[in-house]
Amino acid sequence: MAEREDMEITGPILERFDEILTPQALEFVGTLQREFGATRLELLEARRARQAELSAGGTLDFLPETKEIREGEWSVAAPAPGLEDRRVEITGPVDRKMTINALNSGAKVWLADFEDANSPLWANCVSGHLNLRDALDRTIDFESGGKSYALRPDDELATIVVRPRGWHLDEKHAQVDARPVSASLFDFGLYFFHCAQRQLAKGKGPYFYLPKIESHQEARLWNDVFVRAQELLGIPKGTIRATVLIETYPAAFEMEEILYELREHSAGLNAGRWDYLFSVIKKFRTRGREFLLPERNAVTMTAPFMRAYTELLVRSCHKRGAHAIGGMAAFIPSRRDPEVNAVALEKVRADKTRESGDGFDGSWVAHPDLVPICREVFDGVLGDRPNQLGRKREEVSVSAADLLAVSETPGDITEAGLRNNVDVALRYLAAWMGGLGAVAIHNLMEDAATAEISRSQIWQWIHNDITLADTGATVTKELVEQIIAEELAKIATEPGYDEELYAQATALFKEVALDDDFAEFLTLPAYARMP
Numbered sequence: 241m242a243e244r245e246d247m248e249i250t251g252p253i254l255e256r257f258d259e260i261l262t263p264q265a266l267e268f269v270g271t272l273q274r275e276f277g278a279t280r281l282e283l284l285e286a287r288r289a290r291q292a293e294l295s296a297g298g299t300l301d302f303l304p305e306t307k308e309i310r311e312g313e314w315s316v317a318a319p320a321p322g323l324e325d326r327r328v329e330i331t332g333p334v335d336r337k338m339t340i341n342a343l344n345s346g347a348k349v350w351l352a353d354f355e356d357a358n359s360p361l362w363a364n365c366v367s368g369h370l371n372l373r374d375a376l377d378r379t380i381d382f383e384s385g386g387k388s389y390a391l392r393p394d395d396e397l398a399t400i401v402v403r404p405r406g407w408h409l410d411e412k413h414a415q416v417d418a419r420p421v422s423a424s425l426f427d428f429g430l431y432f433f434h435c436a437q438r439q440l441a442k443g444k445g446p447y448f449y450l451p452k453i454e455s456h457q458e459a460r461l462w463n464d465v466f467v468r469a470q471e472l473l474g475i476p477k478g479t480i481r482a483t484v485l486i487e488t489y490p491a492a493f494e495m496e497e498i499l500y501e502l503r504e505h506s507a508g509l510n511a512g513r514w515d516y517l518f519s520v521i522k523k524f525r526t527r528g529r530e531f532l533l534p535e536r537n538a539v540t541m542t543a544p545f546m547r548a549y550t551e552l553l554v555r556s557c558h559k560r561g562a563h564a565i566g567g568m569a570a571f572i573p574s575r576r577d578p579e580v581n582a583v584a585l586e587k588v589r590a591d592k593t594r595e596s597g598d599g600f601d602g603s604w605v606a607h608p609d610l611v612p613i614c615r616e617v618f619d620g621v622l623g624d625r626p627n628q629l630g631r632k633r634e635e636v637s638v639s640a641a642d643l644l645a646v647s648e649t650p651g652d653i654t655e656a657g658l659r660n661n662v663d664v665a666l667r668y669l670a671a672w673m674g675g676l677g678a679v680a681i682h683n684l685m686e687d688a689a690t691a692e693i694s695r696s697q698i699w700q701w702i703h704n705d706i707t708l709a710d711t712g713a714t715v716t717k718e719l720v721e722q723i724i725a726e727e728l729a730k731i732a733t734e735p736g737y738d739e740e741l742y743a744q745a746t747a748l749f750k751e752v753a754l755d756d757d758f759a760e761f762l763t764l765p766a767y768a769r770m771p
Contacts, residue, residue, distance in 0.1 A: 269421065279461055315561040319626075322445070323507055329398075330349070330398065332678055335364070360423070360767060373435055399444055437473075449485060483510055484508075514693055538651030541591065558631060564601055566592070569614065597621065670738065672745075688763055702754070720753065
C-alpha cells in the first residue's frame, strides 16, 4: 500500500508505477474528485430516477426545456490539430503491443481505450498510462515471438484520443476521503496530467472519447471538469477536445444539447452501435415485446430505428460544425480461411460505403488489416477534403417515434443465435476476468459492449417467453442453463481452457443473464470479483 498526499492507493506499486502515481498527479486527480465527485453521484441518481419512470410506463422524447438550444444559432469549436481528418479510426486497449500497432496502423486516429476494450485490472490501468507517455516520448518498444515493434516517424502516427471509463464506474484501488475515486476522473486525470503538455509539444492536444453518457447534464459535468483541469495546469481553455459516443438510448434524444454543453471542447459524436442496442433493451426491459430485438447478428444498421439514429447523428453534428464518426467494423481477418474473409470484407466495405454516403466524416475499425478498406471507401467520397462538414443533411427529419420504432426491426430469434450469445459471453467474460478486454472470438473482436448485448438479449427473451424460430422451444432459465452447460463442455475441450476462469465467468454470466433483477452493467459485478 502507498499513500500520496491525501489520496490512498491500495493497489500494488509495480515496476515504474511511481512514474505515473506521483504525488503531484494524485493531488491533481484528488482535486478533481473532491470538486466533481458529488455532482457525479447526483447524476447517477438521476439515471436511476429516469429508469424508474421508463419502467413505470414513461417514454423518451426530445426535451421541451432545451428547444431553444436545438433551434438556436451556434456551432462547436473548429477541428483541433490532428483531428481535422478522421476518415479512419482504429480502436484498441492500451497495452504495449497495441499502442505501437495502432499508432503505426495508418489510421488517422487511435482510440486508446481504458473502457470497453480494457479489462480494468489495476496493472492494466496504470501501465496503460505508462505506455501512452512512453509513446509520446518515443521510448516505447516491444518484442514478442522474435519480432520487434517500434514506432514509425511522428508524422506517420495516428492521433491519440483516450477513452476513460464511464461515469458509473469506480477505481477501487484509489480513494479520497475513504471513498473510491471516479474511474472517469482517475483515467482522465492521470492522462491529462502527464500527457497534455507532451501532446501540445507535438502540435496536437489532449483529446478524449466520452462513453456511456445519458444526458446533456452529464456532458456538462465533463465540460466543467475540462475547464477546471486546464485551469489547474495553466493550459488554455478550449485546448481539450472530446468526442461523445451516442451509445445510450436517452442520449440519442439529446445530441444537439450534448454538443452544446461541450461546444468549445467538442470534437463531435460517434455512433456506438453495440452499446446502443444494449441500452435499448436496458431502458425498456419491462415493456414487453414492444422493444424486443431479434438476435444480435440479425440487427443491422438498416433497421428503421438504427437508420433514424445514424441519420439524426450526422445531421445534428454537421448542423453545428462537428464531426460525425461511424460505427465499428469488428471483423478480424483470418489468415486460414480466405472464403470467410471475402464474405466478411465485403460486408465491411458495404457498411463503410453506407456510412460515407450518409455523410459520416470517418469510421471505426478494430483491426489494422481493415484500415486500408475503410480508408479506400472514405477516400472515394472525400478525395482531398478532410471531412464532409459541408454536407448539412438538412433533408433529414427524424421524429421521436422514428427513434423508438424498435418493433419494426426484422429478424428471428433462433437456438443458434441463443447459443452464440451464450458462447461469446462465456468466452469473453473468462478472458476479461483474466485481464483481456478485447478478445477475438469467431473472427470478431468482442468487447464489453458485445458481451452486454449478448447477456441482455437472453434476459429479455426469458422475460418475454420467446419461442425459438428454428426449434419451437421456449426460452426459459432452464433451457439457457442447459445450453450454458453444453457450450461450456465444448469450450473445455479446447487448448488453453482455464477451469477457474470459466467457473468465474459462468457464475457471473448466470447472475447478469438469469437473475430477475437486471444488472445495470455487467462490469459492475465483474469488477467486484476482480482483485
